[in-house]
Amino acid sequence: MVAENYHQIQKRVEEACRRAGRSPEEVTLIAVSKTKPVPMLLEAYQAGARDFGENKVQEILEKYPELPKDIRWHMIGHLQTNKVRQVVGKACMIHSVDSVKLAKEIDKESAKHGIVTPILLEVNVAEEESKFGFHADEVDAAIDEMTALSHILISGLMTIAPFVEDGEENRQFFKKLKQLYIDMQAKKADNINMSVLSMGMTGDFETAIEEGATMVRVGTGIFGVR
Numbered sequence: 001m002v003a004e005n006y007h008q009i010q011k012r013v014e015e016a017c018r019r020a021g022r023s024p025e026e027v028t029l030i031a032v033s034k035t036k037p038v039p040m041l042l043e044a045y046q047a048g049a050r051d052f053g054e055n056k057v058q059e060i061l062e063k064y065p066e067l068p069k070d071i072r073w074h075m076i077g078h079l080q081t082n083k084v085r086q087v088v089g090k091a092c093m094i095h096s097v098d099s100v101k102l103a104k105e106i107d108k109e110s111a112k113h114g115i116v117t118p119i120l121l122e123v124n125v126a127e128e129e130s131k132f133g134f135h136a137d138e139v140d141a142a143i144d145e146m147t148a149l150s151h152i153l154i155s156g157l158m159t160i161a162p163f164v165e166d167g168e169e170n171r172q173f174f175k176k177l178k179q180l181y182i183d184m185q186a187k188k189a190d191n192i193n194m195s196v197l198s199m200g201m202t203g204d205f206e207t208a209i210e211e212g213a214t215m216v217r218v219g220t221g222i223f224g225v226r
């Protein structure tokens, strides 16, 4: 079932790319496997999935040793500074950087490992009270405060759009994040390489691709309801 779902979602990603006049190679499908057991992840792996998304450090730590080493683990959930130490070196990218303090901590731990960790700034474009993330108008100043951190690579922006019945309703937020992304691409520093726009989930990933997403994070559509 998981394999079939994965192929279906892949096909829908490709079709959305075609509609938008984009190459499917521009879009990475991240299989969001939070709460799902290792055998289901293996099924997705066997279907071709190599990028997996988890929202809890503990879950990455548990699953990491059980699965093939060529998997790229994406940390997509809220991250507390005291957990950074455990995830640096395991996550290929941290999508959910929502404070300068957190970026500094990731930089510090990455330096200890002698690595550079790619990060995305999470932006609360819809300005939902319940969500983490920078406000859109805070991103510019936040990046300025991060430019001296040589063990992070500021790679782009991420958003979690509101939960809606019709993905079309989120188009406005994807457009807004894309515009902010373009604006931030003008910023120059050694640790900036704005190339990732992480937006779109099961209910709205096609709309997100049409608006320029380079990474979509799909859980329910691949693994079923949680």
Ligand SMILES: *Cc1c(COP(=O)(O)O)cnc(C)c1O
Pocket: 032, 034, 055, 076, 077, 160, 201, 202, 203, 217, 218, 219, 220, 221
């Ligand atoms: C759970 C989660 C997803 C996947 O959501 P689905 O609606 O199940 O596709 C994507 N991004 C983040 C940050 C999540 O926490």
